[in-house]
Amino acid sequence: MAKSNKPIFWGLFAAGGTVTAFVTPALVLITLFAAFGAGMDMFTYEAIHAFAAWWLGKLIIFGVILLSLWHAAHRLRVTAHDFGIRADTVVAYVVYGLAALGTLMTIVYLLRI
Template sequence: MSDVKNKVYRRSHEPIFWGLFGAGGMLTAFITPVMVLITGILIPLGLMGREDLSYDKVHGFATSWYGAIILFVLISLPLWHTLHRVFHGLHDLGIDGNKVIQRVVCYGFAFTVTVFVFTLLLQLV
């Protein structure tokens, strides 16, 4: 019993990344087929007007506060999902170099792009 009390428990940061991974994967699974349907089938077949995705309409959407939030989520969460998958894919491929460097590169890139997208969208609104 005293071993349990004296044991030092270290908190892991991994649940944060798994949460972002799961949210990005779910979002990608739901949004990607819709985007393929709209841009790959409906617009080329003329079932949806090209003016629906015109620059003015898309710019108007991106410069509204709700559009900026939606675009931020649609860009950042799939990015976190992808880079978390890359990080664990390196392990699956047997590239077991310095895990700290791999984490910094993968998650650092996702964080940097997320901050960049946030500041860019903040300037648009």
């Protein structure tokens, strides 16, 4: 990778690490609540769809997913190295490719809502 790419990936990693640190545990509590089948009337399609259809809702969802993906991808690249996988170029293509795919899916889904 060219040296000039580094600040971009590092910036996304740091921003993503901060966002996931603040936001993800609370999000998981909500999905765990849904997984337990509690509050069936809270997780209505209408309510959640309305949030995702709102422009600010779209922006929040996009921001959280984008930063989570690129944070995880960058750290996974380093983690692969720490576990003894030395094929860094391949690893980089796979993890950043997954992050790019997830970002694209998010854009498509948000545009369809």
